Amino acid sequence: xxxxxxxxxxxxxxxxxxxxxxxxxxxxxxxxxxxxxxxxxxxxxxxxxxxxxxxxxxxxxxxxxxxxxxxxxxxxxxxxxxxxxxxxxxxxxxxxxxxxxxxxxxxxxxxxxxxxxxxxxxxxxxxxxxxxxxxxxxxxxxxxxxxxxxxxxxxxxxxxxxxxxxxxxxxxxxxxxxxxxxxxxxxxxxxxxxxxxxxxxxxxxxxxxxxxxxxxxxxxxxxxxxxxxxxxxxxxxxxxxxxxxxxxxxxxxxxxxxxxxxxxxxxxxxxxxxxxxxxxxxxxxxxxxxxxxxxxxxxxxxxxxxxxxxxxxxxxxxxxxxxxxxxxxxxxxxxxxxxxxxxxxxxxxxxxxxxxxxxxxxxxxxxxxxxxxxxxxxxxxxxxxxxxxxxxxxxxxxxxxxxxxxxxxxxxxxxxxxxxxxxxxxxxxxxxxxxxxxxxxxx
Amino acid sequence: xxxxxxxxxxxxxxxxxxxxxxxxxxxxxxxxxxxxxxxxxxxxxxxxxxxxxxxxxxxxxxxxxxxxxxxxxxxxxxxxxxxxxxxxxxxxxxxxxxxxxxxxxxxxxxxxxxxxxxxxxxxxxxxxxxxxxxxxxxxxxxxxxxxxxxxxxxxxxxxxxxxxxxxxxxxxxxxxxxxxxxxxxxxxxxxxxxxxxxxxxxxxxxxxxxxxxxxxxxxxxxxxxxxxxxxxxxxxxxxxxxxxxxxxxxxxxxxxxxxxxxxxxxxxxxxxxxxxxxxxxxxxxxxxxxxxxxxxxxxxxxxxxxxxxxxxxxxxxxxxxxxxxxxxxxxxxxxxxxxxxxxxxxxxxxxxxxxxxxxxxxxxxxxxxxxxxxxxxxxxxxxxxxxxxxxxxxxxxxxxxxxxxxxxxxxxxxxxxxxxxxxxxxxxxxxxxxxxxxxxxxxxxxxxxxxxxx
Numbered sequence: 001x002x003x004x005x006x007x008x009x010x011x012x013x014x015x016x017x018x019x020x021x022x023x024x025x026x027x028x029x030x031x032x033x034x035x036x037x038x039x040x041x042x043x044x045x046x047x048x049x050x051x052x053x054x055x056x057x058x059x060x061x062x063x064x065x066x067x068x069x070x071x072x073x074x075x076x077x078x079x080x081x082x083x084x085x086x087x088x089x090x091x092x093x094x095x096x097x098x099x100x101x102x103x104x105x106x107x108x109x110x111x112x113x114x115x116x117x118x119x120x121x122x123x124x125x126x127x128x129x130x131x132x133x134x135x136x137x138x139x140x141x142x143x144x145x146x147x148x149x150x151x152x153x154x155x156x157x158x159x160x161x162x163x164x165x166x167x168x169x170x171x172x173x174x175x176x177x178x179x180x181x182x183x184x185x186x187x188x189x190x191x192x193x194x195x196x197x198x199x200x201x202x203x204x205x206x207x208x209x210x211x212x213x214x215x216x217x218x219x220x221x222x223x224x225x226x227x228x229x230x231x232x233x234x235x236x237x238x239x240x241x242x243x244x245x246x247x248x249x250x251x252x253x254x255x256x257x258x259x260x261x262x263x264x265x266x267x268x269x270x271x272x273x274x275x276x277x278x279x280x281x282x283x284x285x286x287x288x289x290x291x292x293x294x295x296x297x298x299x300x301x302x303x304x305x306x307x308x309x310x311x312x313x314x315x316x317x318x319x320x321x322x323x324x325x326x327x328x329x330x331x332x333x334x335x336x337x338x339x340x341x342x343x344x345x346x347x348x349x350x351x352x353x354x355x356x357x358x359x360x361x362x363x364x365x366x367x368x369x370x371x372x373x374x375x376x377x378x379x380x381x382x383x384x385x386x387x388x389x390x391x392x393x394x395x396x397x398x399x400x401x402x403x404x405x406x407x408x409x410x411x412x413x414x415x416x417x418x419x420x421x422x423x424x425x426x427x428x429x430x431x432x433x434x435x436x437x438x439x440x441x442x443x
Numbered sequence: 444x445x446x447x448x449x450x451x452x453x454x455x456x457x458x459x460x461x462x463x464x465x466x467x468x469x470x471x472x473x474x475x476x477x478x479x480x481x482x483x484x485x486x487x488x489x490x491x492x493x494x495x496x497x498x499x500x501x502x503x504x505x506x507x508x509x510x511x512x513x514x515x516x517x518x519x520x521x522x523x524x525x526x527x528x529x530x531x532x533x534x535x536x537x538x539x540x541x542x543x544x545x546x547x548x549x550x551x552x553x554x555x556x557x558x559x560x561x562x563x564x565x566x567x568x569x570x571x572x573x574x575x576x577x578x579x580x581x582x583x584x585x586x587x588x589x590x591x592x593x594x595x596x597x598x599x600x601x602x603x604x605x606x607x608x609x610x611x612x613x614x615x616x617x618x619x620x621x622x623x624x625x626x627x628x629x630x631x632x633x634x635x636x637x638x639x640x641x642x643x644x645x646x647x648x649x650x651x652x653x654x655x656x657x658x659x660x661x662x663x664x665x666x667x668x669x670x671x672x673x674x675x676x677x678x679x680x681x682x683x684x685x686x687x688x689x690x691x692x693x694x695x696x697x698x699x700x701x702x703x704x705x706x707x708x709x710x711x712x713x714x715x716x717x718x719x720x721x722x723x724x725x726x727x728x729x730x731x732x733x734x735x736x737x738x739x740x741x742x743x744x745x746x747x748x749x750x751x752x753x754x755x756x757x758x759x760x761x762x763x764x765x766x767x768x769x770x771x772x773x774x775x776x777x778x779x780x781x782x783x784x785x786x787x788x789x790x791x792x793x794x795x796x797x798x799x800x801x802x803x804x805x806x807x808x809x810x811x812x813x814x815x816x817x818x819x820x821x822x823x824x825x826x827x828x829x830x831x832x833x834x835x836x837x838x839x840x841x842x843x844x845x846x847x848x849x850x851x852x853x854x855x856x857x858x859x860x861x862x863x864x865x866x867x868x869x870x871x872x873x874x875x876x877x878x879x880x881x882x883x884x885x886x887x888x889x890x891x892x893x894x895x896x897x
Contacts, residue, residue, distance in 0.1 A: 001647065001648055054647060114804060114807055114808055114811070115811060117808070117811075117812070117815075118811055118815050206446075206465070206469070206499060207444070207446070316761070317757070317759045317761040317763070318759070319757075319758075319759040319761075319889050346868060357867040357868065357871070358559065358871065360868065361559060361560075361867075361868055361871040361872075362559070362560075362562060364868070365560055365562060365563055366562055366563075369444070369562070369563050372444075373444065420803035420807075421791055421803065421806070421807055421810070424803070424804070424807040425807075428807075428811070442818075443814075443815040443818035443819055443822075
């Protein structure tokens, strides 16, 4: 149930509630409570009033000021032992600097508010440079669901550091650690891992490693040679690149090696491994860090590579769920299919591979299961993830391979197949998870 | 998911279990010499042997262990360790019917569809009839799913740790199983429309979404309600699928009754007087009907529209909405149930087609609102102490876009509903839902470790 909280100017240290508040619970007769919003605490006297509607609550002005929460929006109220919690106080940490919290940014953030009626509470968008760790506050904009003015319903102000934070921006280790402490590890996605850390962490996990192509950190050409020898071909990928930027394929030829740079370019042939090694060192790797990865032979549609973006998110169940799978079909001959044609997962297998609906269901469940295994393997007590975009390939034997887990994945991928509902779901799930992970309801 | 293992059997008259070293380390039992193995409700102490040769995904059980515990060896099992217990599972029961003679090949084939997600369920899925339960040995004679051959194999098995009730389970049987497996049988409770009205009218968040309802006691009730509401519905208290629903409204001094009788739509208009009294007596018996405020549900193409939401608990034991289908009743029909000739389509397509939402955003918000009411209803039923895994909720939207709860169907929802909407994937999802919840109840759901830790 959501309660609209109004400031009571005439009282001090009071929470005035409708008569039947908490009726049927053991707290019904108690009158003295601590009241909490995120990390801010105050003491109140609970007063029952016949005059209030069922979802109306008055809170003394001094308490509102102490808690630093605005009046006039709809909150959930939880009663736990001797403490009343007002919330959820959810943070959207979207940019590093205040200057980037433009009207345009705030307008885009509106898609996170569609689910607000099911969650309520204080939804605060803020930037990294507006966190005040001394006073445990943030400066930012809160979503006012009863906003009637002109413009966007984001109102600026100073609020407690949110108890649950969805972060889509890079944070320094120092700030991340402080926020972890402040939110009791309720900040996600917490640690940013690169491709090598991804492999390093998961390759030790028996269930997860079966879905991962073998990966090495490039130190010299020997690493490349070894994987090409073993698998016929290997990819060189920059450690931190996204999508297909900086991707090279190395193939074993009868004599020497072939190297195929990105998009549509021809294979360069090297008759000796020394030449190939030099090219890789001087033209590919340069000063960057690269990984070498076993090449997978993906399914093809009319000669084009097929791969999948699987959106894995936690929602109010606190468990990983698949929000959507989008098929990406690369342009012919490309080494990577990013930015090609997109389609519904089901359609591709039904139309191109003559799958029965039953086979499609089973393959989909297997892919989602594999992704869930990967997501769970990434978790550890100190890290918190809730929103990942996995790059998945199915090879010609229908084995499932997971190439990468993207932490700031494009939420707009479902829009590439005009699936607006899945896009909205992708925006809603992090909010649902953010509320549920700190004990609030979602519905 | 827990680690998956294949079972190999070794002829040995002692009870022992051999586990790969790495797996034993992961399960934290590498140093253990002795423990007990459990399958379903059966348990037996066994010696634990650790092997470096054995593959990670294999376990060797001695013949004695297999026989004593009634373990079928063809399924793929998950293995879980709880203190000194080594659990093989999940061990799930499906109560198909009361009598074994009704457990036909056809029925087994139909139940195979529930196991379509076996790849993520694993374990022993045992279909049985109530008359083949052996109360003395705590075993059942039934059929266990063989995933490789995709057939059901006959055998004797221990009581499973959870039971999906496709068929009725009497109070006595419920209590019998309670002793051995706890509150782990789910679905198929009976409660009537009136009970439900009484409960939900006391739930602040649900009450405003249910039409005013009372038990029909005498004709005066009808006249009084017609004073207040434009139209009213009379429904048999225990009715399903829209059978016996009568729509009543006033037209001037006359009263119109519309209902279906023997596949036909009946429509009678009567003045107050003896004819009217007699017709009412013929149509409805006091105490057996409820009368309900009529809601002006939106119409589409002349037919009344409602939304069927299939709510299911998943492997985390939490409710999820697995499908919303819009049903459009046949023209002039008083109900929108498919079985009375309506059509169905996925809710999202409809919401836009019927102009209920002018944009994607509105459609999304409406969908979330529908699901939100369903969640409240399902969680209320949880709170009342029922163990449901699947519920079919019928919701309506009126001309003011207010949402109404029309009916809660607690029997197995007809999976055909998704087929009609040509959404076969969600049909499979609904069919496989009960076993995901059954898996959790049998101790192998996701996050079960956290629950054990508490």
